[in-house]
Each structure stands twice: as structure tokens, then as C-alpha cells.
Amino acid sequence: LLLRRGRPGPGQGPRRHRHKEKWATTAPRIPATRLALHHFDMNYSLHLKELWPSVRVGLLCEQKYGALLNNFSCVDHVTEELELLNATDFVSEASQKAQQLQCGADAKEAGRGESVSQEESGEGRTVMHAESMMHAETSPQLHASISSNIKCYTFPRGDITRFRPARPDTLGLLDYYLMDAASLLPVLALNVQPDDFVLDLCAAPGGKTLALLQTGVCGHLAANDISLSRTKRLYQILHSYVPKEMRETVSVTSCDGRDWEHVEGGTFHKVLVDVPCTTDRHSVMEQDNNIFHKRRTKERQMLPMLQLQLLMAGILATKPRGEVVYSTCSLSPLQNEYVIERAIEIAETEFNISIHVEDLSHFRMLFQDTFSFFSDCRLGELVLPHLTANFGPMYFCKLRR
Numbered sequence: 376l377l378l379r380r381g382r383p384g385p386g387q388g389p390r391r392h393r394h395k396e397k398w399a400t401t402a403p404r405i406p407a408t409r410l411a412l413h414h415f416d417m418n419y420s421l422h423l424k425e426l427w428p429s430v431r432v433g434l435l436c437e438q439k440y441g442a443l444l445n446n447f448s449c450v451d452h453v454t455e456e457l458e459l460l461n462a463t464d465f466v467s468e469a470s471q472k473a474q475q476l477q478c479g480a481d482a483k484e485a486g487r488g489e490s491v492s493q494e495e496s497g498e499g500r501t502v503m504h505a506e507s508m509m510h511a512e513t514s515p516q517l518h519a520s521i522s523s524n525i526k527c528y529t530f531p532r533g534d535i536t537r538f539r540p541a542r543p544d545t546l547g548l549l550d551y552y553l554m555d556a557a558s559l560l561p562v563l564a565l566n567v568q569p570d571d572f573v574l575d576l577c578a579a580p581g582g583k584t585l586a587l588l589q590t591g592v593c594g595h596l597a598a599n600d601i602s603l604s605r606t607k608r609l610y611q612i613l614h615s616y617v618p619k620e621m622r623e624t625v626s627v628t629s630c631d632g633r634d635w636e637h638v639e640g641g642t643f644h645k646v647l648v649d650v651p652c653t654t655d656r657h658s659v660m661e662q663d664n665n666i667f668h669k670r671r672t673k674e675r676q677m678l679p680m681l682q683l684q685l686l687m688a689g690i691l692a693t694k695p696r697g698e699v700v701y702s703t704c705s706l707s708p709l710q711n712e713y714v715i716e717r718a719i720e721i722a723e724t725e726f727n728i729s730i731h732v733e734d735l736s737h738f739r740m741l742f743q744d745t746f747s748f749f750s751d752c753r754l755g756e757l758v759l760p761h762l763t764a765n766f767g768p769m770y771f772c773k774l775r776r
Contacts, residue, residue: 415655422708423749444528467523575598601632646700651681652707654705666678711757745764746764
């Protein structure tokens with residue numbers, strides 16, 4: 376059969392050069408980082424409103440780090456070295472500020488009690504004075520909520536100096552651990568006390584586990600992560616920073632954290648639940664292991680359910696009157712406040728457990744020189760990335776069973 380040849384139409388080349396495009400293979404794939412940024416633009420601009428442009432810039436710029444000093448290493452010379460570089464221990468500064476505020480509050484209460492005593496007489500005076508003293512005793516003990524054993528150095532706001540890589544001491548233990556300094560806030564919020572049994576439910580890669588050990592007061596620490604490869608990284612951190620005799624106080628497991636209540640339910644004083652999340656900074660900066668890849672869409676959509684299940688397992692793993700700190704490195708209220716609210720509801724209706732949300736607003740006051748906080752967080756606290764203090768995002772909320 377002969378095909379009739381005609382002259383090409385307007386805008387068409389010769390027929391021999393024309394072909395049908397195969398869009399499935401030739402259309403450019405949108406990078407996961409761009410998908411993540413588009414998703415955040417759509418959602419966080421509504422949540423953070425006028426703050427989103429500055430937060431967006433922070434996410435897309437180089438992250439700041441803190442140097443968590445290793446108390447098991449010889450760190451005196453390291454402290455001097457860091458201070459010569461104008462780095463400061465932000466935990467120590469916050470602890471000093473807390474003590475000053477507490478002393479001021481106590482003095483104010485004492486003065487108020489004296490003035491009341493002078494104005495009133497008899498039984499009324501006694502009652503008013505007792506109420507005043509009770510208020511002073513029940514005011515938040517700010518200095519007690521900041522572990523003086525944890526030391527983490529950061530450079531001042533606006534200073535983008537980088538820390539040198541960690542170095543081993545004469546025993547082979549590394550002198551400090553570089554991490555997002557905001558990641559320490561959930562550990563500080565947990566406020567570990569001497570001989571507490573502590574569970575780090577989603578422990579890998581190990582920064583928060585190491586910080587918990589730096590408190591020096593854990594009676595026993597259980598570190599768990601479902602991922603075998605990430606658990607291997609946790610073992611490496613422990614061997615690089617912790618002496619053998621201290622490593623023996625840590626039990627490392629690799630099981631599904633959602634099943635923890637069936638393993639050791641109701642046995643821990645403190646539980647840290649640092650859940651898998653959209654890892655917002657990683658998602659806009661790195662292609663590898665990005666949860667916004669098309670093939671991981673279902674996994675990403677199921678994150679709030681997974682987070683809720685892990686938080687419930689953490690709640691059920693605590694003793695009565697035990698404490699849980701829930702944390703993510705996401706700005707998403709669906710992964711943060713909504714998970715908290717749903718967990719409180721389920722604990723009450725299905726397990727008859729009453730959960731109290733602890734007030735952590737004093738963290739905002741104590742650490743405002745180092746971090747930028749979101750003032751409109753309904754439950755818990757949220758650190759926002761900002762060019763002058765480019766830590767986070769980090770959300771944390773403390774629950775008491």
C-alpha cells in the first residue's frame with residue numbers, strides 16, 4: 376500500500392522526524408525535595424502564616440549544630456578551646472537564668488507574705504500567709520528541670536562558624552557529638568532523676584540516647600529502634616563515646632516500638648518517644664531516603680497513625696505517675712499537636728488512663744537566646760528554623776500519666 380506524500384503542515388517538520396512521545400519514560404520526574412517544598416508551602420503557610428517565609432529560608436540554608444560534650448572523655452581542654460572560639464554552653468546559661476528567676480520569684484513571694492502579714496491580723500493573716508507560702512512552694516522549680524550534667528556548646532546567634540570534627544582522647548573516646556542543639560530539648564524536658572528507669576523507644580541513630588547517658592543518673596536505660604541498620608549505628612555511637620562499664624547499663628533492642636507494652640509495660644519512670652516523621656529539613660535538602668519520593672506516598676500518609684501508636688506504646692510503658700516526652704523534627708500540627716490530642720483521648724476512653732499535659736512554657740523563656748520558638752503552639756513547644764538561629768524544627772511535648 377502506497378502512502379500519499381504531502382507537504383508538511385505549518386510548524387511541522389518532515390514526517391520522518393516526527394515521533395510519538397512516550398510520556399511515561401520521557402517526562403521529567405519532579406525531585407522529592409521539590410515535592411516536599413511544594414507540600415510545605417501549601418500547608419505551613421497556613422499554619423505559620425507570616426512566619427513561614429523566614430522559616431522556609433532557614434530550612435533551605437545550612438543547619439547550625441551544637442557540640443554535646445562527652446562527660447566520659449577528658450573534656451577540660453575542649454571546654455577551653457570552644458570558649459576561645461566564642462562558643463557558650465547554652466544549657467548552663469539556661470540553668471543559671473532559671474536559678475536567678477527562681478530566687479527572684481521566691482523573694483517576691485516572701486515580700487508579698489510579709490506585706491499581707493502586716494495588713495492582716497488573727498486567723499485571716501495566718502490563712503493568707505499560708506496561701507502565699509503554698510504558692511511559692513508549688514511554683515515551677517525551674518532550676519531543677521535543667522540537668523547541669525548535660526553540656527552543649529553553640530555559637531551565638533548570627534555566627535555560622537562550624538565546629539571541627541570530634542577527636543578521640545587517650546582512651547579512644549570522642550570528645551563531643553555534633554547534633555542539632557534543639558534535639559537536646561526533649562531530653563532536658565524529660566528531666567531524668569537519679570535511678571530512673573528510662574526508655575528511648577525510637578533511639579537510633581543515638582544522639583538523644585547519648586544525651587540521656589550524659590545526665591549520669593539513669594538507673595537503667597533501654598534503647599530501642601525497629602531498624603537493624605539504624606540500631607547498628609546506635610551501637611557505633613555507644614562504642615565511640617561511652618566506656619564499657621557504662622555501656623553495660625544500656626540494653627539495646629531492635630523491635631517494633633508499637634509492641635513495647637507487651638514486652639515491658641508499665642515499668643519505666645521516663646519514656647522518650649522521638650517518632651519517625653517527615654524530617655522537614657532533610658526532606659527539602661536531600662534526595663536520598665526522602666519520604667516525599669512517589670514510592671513512599673502511602674508511608675508518608677500513614678505517619679500520624681504510626682506516631683500515635685508509638686506514643687500510646689510509650690504511655691503504656693510508663694509506671695503510674697511516670698512521664699513521657701513526645702518529639703518530632705517536623706513543623707506539621709498533624710504530626711504534633713493532633714497526635715497528642717488523640718493519644719490523650721484514647722488513653723482515657725480505652726485504657727482509663729488520665730493524661731496531663733505538662734506546661735513547658737518556661738523552656739521558651741530559658742532558651743530564647745539560643746532558639747526561635749513558635750509562640751502559638753497549642754500543646755508543647757516548637758523550635759522554628761531561623762537564619763540567625765538555624766536549629767530545628769523540633770517539636771516536643773511532655774505528658775504525665
